[in-house]
Amino acid sequence: MANNAHLINTSPGNPTIEVRDDRGAPVVELELPEQNSPEEIDEELRAAGWSRSAGWTTASDGWVAPVVPS
DSSP states (O other): OOEEEEEEOSSSSSOEEEEEOTTSOEEEEEEOSSOOOHHHHHHHHHHTTEEESSOOEEETTEEEEEEEEO
């Protein structure tokens, strides 16, 4: 199963990370306290049990990266 982390940072309020399964259904949603650096975002993903398996790519509302359970 392919999972993706979707960093949504274009909406008002704090940015969020949604980990989605291959159908696009949310598996985990994390609200970040503020705009974080990529390293801090990776730490938040690891704390939630996920690791990026490739780099971030742009999306219409933020960034997307493939993730695997850690």
